Amino acid sequence: MLKDLGKYIFMVELGYKYIHIFKKTFFHPFITLKEGYKQLSVDRQGYSNTVLNFLNIEVEVIGELPKKDKILYAINHRSLLDILVMENIFSKNNKSGVWIAKQELFDAIYGKFFQYSGCMSVDLNNGKGMLKFFKSMKKTLAKVDDLNVYIFPEGERNKKKCVQKFQSGAEKIAKANNLAIVPVYIDDTLETVFEDAPYKEKKIVKVYIGEIITENDLEFNYKVLLNTAGKANCEE
Numbered sequence: 001m002l003k004d005l006g007k008y009i010f011m012v013e014l015g016y017k018y019i020h021i022f023k024k025t026f027f028h029p030f031i032t033l034k035e036g037y038k039q040l041s042v043d044r045q046g047y048s049n050t051v052l053n054f055l056n057i058e059v060e061v062i063g064e065l066p067k068k069d070k071i072l073y074a075i076n077h078r079s080l081l082d083i084l085v086m087e088n089i090f091s092k093n094n095k096s097g098v099w100i101a102k103q104e105l106f107d108a109i110y111g112k113f114f115q116y117s118g119c120m121s122v123d124l125n126n127g128k129g130m131l132k133f134f135k136s137m138k139k140t141l142a143k144v145d146d147l148n149v150y151i152f153p154e155g156e157r158n159k160k161k162c163v164q165k166f167q168s169g170a171e172k173i174a175k176a177n178n179l180a181i182v183p184v185y186i187d188d189t190l191e192t193v194f195e196d197a198p199y200k201e202k203k204i205v206k207v208y209i210g211e212i213i214t215e216n217d218l219e220f221n222y223k224v225l226l227n228t229a230g231k232a233n234c235e236e
Contacts, residue, residue, distance in 0.1 A: 007198060010054055015113050018047045022116035034144045038096045040118035045091035047117075048084040055197035059085050062229075063209030065093045065182070069146040072179045073097075074170050074218055076163050077152035079190035085205055086150065086184070097148035098140070100173070102156075103129065122169075124155070134176060141177045149173060153218065161189060163226060163233050171218050183210035183222045187229050 025031060025039045052059070075086060083099065090097065103123040105114050114121075120137065123129030141147060151173070153166035163185070174181050185208040193203065210225035223233060 004195075007055065011051055014047060014050060015110065018043060019112055019116055022113075022118070026116045026118070033140065034146070037098065037118055037144055037147055041090070041096035044117050045087045048087035049091060051084055052088055055194070055203075056199040056201070057085075057193065057197065057203045057205055059088045060204050060206045061089055061209060062206060065089065065095065065209055066180075066212055068180075069095070069148055070141065070177075070179055071212070072149040072151060072170060072174045072181045073184050074151060074153050074166070074181055074222065075184040076186055077154050077157050078159065078186070079157065079194055081190040081194045082152070082186055083150075085186060085190065085207060089207060090148075095148055096146060097150050100149065100151040100169075124169075134173075137173060138177055141179075149177075149179060157191075159191065162231065163222070165233070166219060166222070181213040181218055181221075183213065183218065183225045184208070185210070185222075185225050185229050185231065187231070 021043050022040060025036050025043070028036065031039070073086070075082060099114075099119040101114055101119045101121055103121045105111060106119075106121045120133070120140075122133040137149075141149075151170050153170040154164045155167045155169075158164045170181065173179070187206040187208060190205070193205065197203070206229075208225055208229045210221060210228075213221045226233065
């Protein structure tokens with residue numbers, strides 16, 4: 001009980017500290033959009049790495065992130081810890097990017113953390129909201145030549161050990177903005193990993209990075225990545 005309480009207190013206090021850090025960049029009157037996304041990415045990575053160190057979690061990468069930018073990373077999703085694990089990887093590869101998140105997260109009690117840290121909201125239940133999102137994404141990517149897009153194509157957290165069928169949004173975003181896609185598989189149930197943290201001995205989380213997809217056949221190429229990891233889709 002005290003173990004669980006301690007990690008929540010640590011993350012909440014650190015989160016409030018970083019909201020103030022994010023706001024300095026988010027509301028900066030003179031910083032360019034490119035500089036802003038870069039700084040917010042660095043700060044998100046700082047938060048993520050601090051939490052992972054506290055939980056005693058280490059990330060092992062199988063494969064390589066591409067050198068180029070303007071890529072959409074399609075990632076499986078089971079826990080908010082997924083974001084921290086991926087930010088850890090991006091920090092080691094000097095990548096800046098924007099997370100795509102459902103509007104509900106921005107309306108929640110911790111919504112300001114997502115808003116000020118440079119995430120982009122999308123209202124999946126509102127046609128006008130979807131149109132606004134696609135216009136905003138296109139405008140942003142036109143101005144920021146090194147920005148990557150991070151998305152969970154399953155649409156919501158999946159509590160199963162397999163990977164659910166992807167929604168169509170990831171491929172639509174990639175096609176509309178001429179982005180290549182890289183599939184990413186986090187090979188652990190991070191909801192459980194978080195429940196058991198912090199660890200006395202280092203906990204290793206493996207993450208598989210797939211090859212660049214240029215034909216936008218995400219489902220097929222993600223299955224190839226899953227086969228490499230010895231895993232399967234939920235319907236299989």
